[in-house]
Amino acid sequence: MPKRKIRVAFIGIGNSASTTIQGLFYYSSGRGDSGLWHPIVGGYGVEDIEVVAALDVDSRKVGKDLSEALFSEPNIVEKRCEIPRTGVIVEKGLLEDELNPYLASQLKVLKQDKEGVVEYLKKSNVDIVVNTISSGLDKSSIAYANAACEAGASFVNATPTSIATNPDIVEAFKKKGIVVVGDDLMSQLGGTALHRGLVHFLKSRGIKPIRSYQLDVGGGLETLNTMYEDLRDFKKQVKTSSIAEEIDEGWEVVSGTTDYVDFLGNNRVTYLQFTATGFMGSSIIINVNLRSNDGMNAGNVIIDVVRAVMKAREDGLSGNVSDISNYGFKKTLEKKRIHDATMVFESKYCK
Numbered sequence: 001m002p003k004r005k006i007r008v009a010f011i012g013i014g015n016s017a018s019t020t021i022q023g024l025f026y027y028s029s030g031r032g033d034s035g036l037w038h039p040i041v042g043g044y045g046v047e048d049i050e051v052v053a054a055l056d057v058d059s060r061k062v063g064k065d066l067s068e069a070l071f072s073e074p075n076i077v078e079k080r081c082e083i084p085r086t087g088v089i090v091e092k093g094l095l096e097d098e099l100n101p102y103l104a105s106q107l108k109v110l111k112q113d114k115e116g117v118v119e120y121l122k123k124s125n126v127d128i129v130v131n132t133i134s135s136g137l138d139k140s141s142i143a144y145a146n147a148a149c150e151a152g153a154s155f156v157n158a159t160p161t162s163i164a165t166n167p168d169i170v171e172a173f174k175k176k177g178i179v180v181v182g183d184d185l186m187s188q189l190g191g192t193a194l195h196r197g198l199v200h201f202l203k204s205r206g207i208k209p210i211r212s213y214q215l216d217v218g219g220g221l222e223t224l225n226t227m228y229e230d231l232r233d234f235k236k237q238v239k240t241s242s243i244a245e246e247i248d249e250g251w252e253v254v255s256g257t258t259d260y261v262d263f264l265g266n267n268r269v270t271y272l273q274f275t276a277t278g279f280m281g282s283s284i285i286i287n288v289n290l291r292s293n294d295g296m297n298a299g300n301v302i303i304d305v306v307r308a309v310m311k312a313r314e315d316g317l318s319g320n321v322s323d324i325s326n327y328g329f330k331k332t333l334e335k336k337r338i339h340d341a342t343m344v345f346e347s348k349y350c351k
């Protein structure tokens, strides 16, 4: 019997959502699988994901068909795929936080209360909610997780707010028999994944890293938002502890977003330096410079996680499914090395 479609709601129609949704249309239109990390996850193809609902609080997106909202300011993603009219009109979201001055200068807010969001998710018969709102809006992200739970929809948290690592929220999802995964998406090949992957490689070659740092600069609304000092410190701490999952005693590591460069657009440049020791204590220095695109970096991971969450629900799993969180996110309940997390995910969901 053919499987039914996975009904998804995106919250926060920014650059990550725009690229991911473009990818859904791109790979469902007979263009082949090139660039697609895992064509089949949990028995589902990309064409089995259907976006049925969308929320944002920016008046330049609210009330527009998704096909238009995906490319509305302040989004700066490349248009890689024409999107036909979808019939999905972006609905007002909720906002329970005070905006920091960087976000306040960019967003023209239209909002509704949580009850309205619950009704909208129920009416749209949503299986999975993907939360890609701006980071630092902790009360709002928690309110969205609660709204999804009330509406009986599983929740994918791309933001750094503690949701899938919050025991009370995890318990509430478990009671409802639905899944919550997160927190803080790990880009397919961003600075953190590359940093962690290189550590694995060095160690597999018998080299002992002793010190490493990662400095990121980028453009776009989310990087500007991260210039807010408290948020910058918090994200630095999340990235550093994610990398710490790979490292051994006595290794010093520093990692974080360091600056906003407007003309980089949705691109991010990462500078990585490793100091390591080899044979008889000889010194090895490695410098790496990576330029990648934030939106593109989110696409494969989000569509893999969505399909895996659907499969986990079908298999009767609920609460935080660690095998999915460890694969797709930086801040997780269980500590697992990147190589092991990917192997486990692929063996369970990509057969």
Ligand SMILES: NC(=O)c1ccc[n+]([C@@H]2O[C@H](COP(=O)([O-])OP(=O)(O)OC[C@H]3O[C@@H](n4cnc5c(N)ncnc54)[C@H](O)[C@@H]3O)[C@@H](O)[C@H]2O)c1
Binding pocket: 011, 012, 013, 014, 015, 016, 017, 055, 056, 057, 058, 075, 093, 094, 095, 096, 107, 131, 132, 133, 134, 135, 136, 137, 140, 158, 159, 160, 184, 185, 186, 187, 188, 190, 220, 221, 222, 294, 295, 297, 298
């Ligand atoms: N792209 C990646 O690879 C990646 C990696 C890690 C984490 N993330 C996280 O994903 C999230 C989205 O990143 P992005 O680059 O797409 O950001 P973005 O700034 O491009 O988009 C954020 C969107 O959220 C909307 N928004 C803000 N508050 C909202 C609210 N209360 N309700 C509904 N919509 C709201 C904004 O209007 C905007 O459309 C961020 O939290 C970021 O930290 C992304």
